[in-house]
Amino acid sequence: MSSGLLDIRRIYFEAAAAELPRGKEVLAKFPQAQLVEVASHNRIDEVYGDETNVNRWVRIKREALVLGVKKTLAARPNGRSADFIAPSTANGCAMACAYCYVPRHKGYSNPITVFANIDRIEGYLKRHAAKQGVKPAPNECDPTAWVYDIGENSDCSVDARISDNVRDLVTLFRWMPNAKASFATKHVNRDLLDWDPQGRTRIRFSLMPQRDAKLLDIRTSPIAERMAAIDDFVAAGYEVHVNFSPVVVRDGWLEDWAELLGDLDAAIGPAARQQLAAEVIFLTHNRELHEVNLGWHPKAEELIWRPDLQQPKRSQNGSLNVRYRTGAKGEYVAALVGLIGERLPYCRVRYAF
Incomplete structure (x- = not known):
């Protein structure tokens, strides 16, 4: 267990989950935890949907x-x-990144939920991948494999x-000839190095300048770590990409990204460089999350939250999001992509927006 990141003292459980083998394993792992039976994992008033939890969020x-x-x-x-986004085997997170979109959908405290019916999820994925043929x-996801994101609503390294x-899931995808797993992470869990993925799992390490991470990436592994x-995960058989995300525009932002790119170039060896690719994602923020963040x-x-640089955009669910202004954002994207081309010429930019 990662010291300080998790100290499980209370487990809310559905009775059906506790009866499954995976549920029994999880409960046995935390024998000192208080057990609280609930009717539904996503209807826990004490945990979800209560903005007053901001005072004890972490x-x-x-x-x-x-x-x-x-x-x-x-x-x-x-x-x-x-x-494809795979069915979740977990949602929520022990980390508390200030820009995370998940709290605005699943409750403001949003601890980790583990789904115990892993056998059904595995069976579904095998059938789905087989159906794809x-x-x-090739596309921007991968030239030959169907890529399944297995960690959209959680951080798999913490899970x-x-x-x-x-x-x-890493074991499952090892034997799927037409598919591979993928997940982004901000947590270094070296236990994963022993899993022998044989190139069928892609890990995307999220990176940003340390000056930004110090304020925004709360309870995560340091950027330098x-x-x-990266080299160790490549040597262990993972495909390793990077997420430059979220990119935050401020005074001196491009200079700090240049420093980060130089540090990354110095940190990785030939094997990692040969297979490196990047996603570039500029910050999108949300008014409701902004108001919650003000409390903690x-x-x-x-x-x-920079109204002088951002413009509103109504999301499909009716929430008010903000992103960098049209026109200016295109210039920001072009500047950073150009910088990546200069500093990391071997790094393919899979997409940038």
Whole structure:
């Protein structure tokens, strides 16, 4: 267990989840935890949907765990990071990044929920990938494999400290000739180095200048530690990409990105460089999350809530998002992509927006 990141003292569980083998394993791992039976993993008033939890947000993330059953299984088409978003084996996170979109959808404290019906999720993925057949043509996700993002709503490197769900998926994709798994992470978990993925799992280490990470990437592994892990994960059989995300525009932002790119170049060897690719994602923020953040981390909002640089955009669910202004944002994107081309000429930019 990662010291300080997780100290599970209370487990909210669905009865059906506790009866499954994976549920029993998770409960046995935390024998001292208080057990609280709930009717549904996503209807826990004490945890979800209560903005007053902002005062104890981090404590809930560290001490609470939810154990449930994933009832709806679907692979949603994506087309950027992955061809499909796989059914979640977990959601929520022990980390507390100030810009994270998940809290605005799933509750403001949002600790980790582990889904115990991993066998059903695996079976669904095997059938879904088999139905796709051979990938007919290369795309920005991958030239030959159908890519499934297995960690859209959680950080798999942290999830792996709680259950074997992630390890089971890495093993599953090892033997799938037409598909590979993918997930982004801000946490270095070296236990994953022993899993022998044989190139069928892509890890995307999220990176940003340390000046930004200090304020925004709360409870995550340091940026230098993430970069230092890349060679080891490549040697262990993972495909390793990087996410330059989120890119925050401020005074001196491009100079700090130039320094980061130089540090990354110095941190990795030939094998990592040969297969490196990047996603570039500029910050999108949300008014509701902004208001919540003001209650626990107002300094972060000075950096990421910039009405002078941003414009509103109404999302499909009716929320008010803000992003950098049209026109100016195109210039920002071009500047950073150009800088990547100069400093990391071997690094393919898979997409940037």
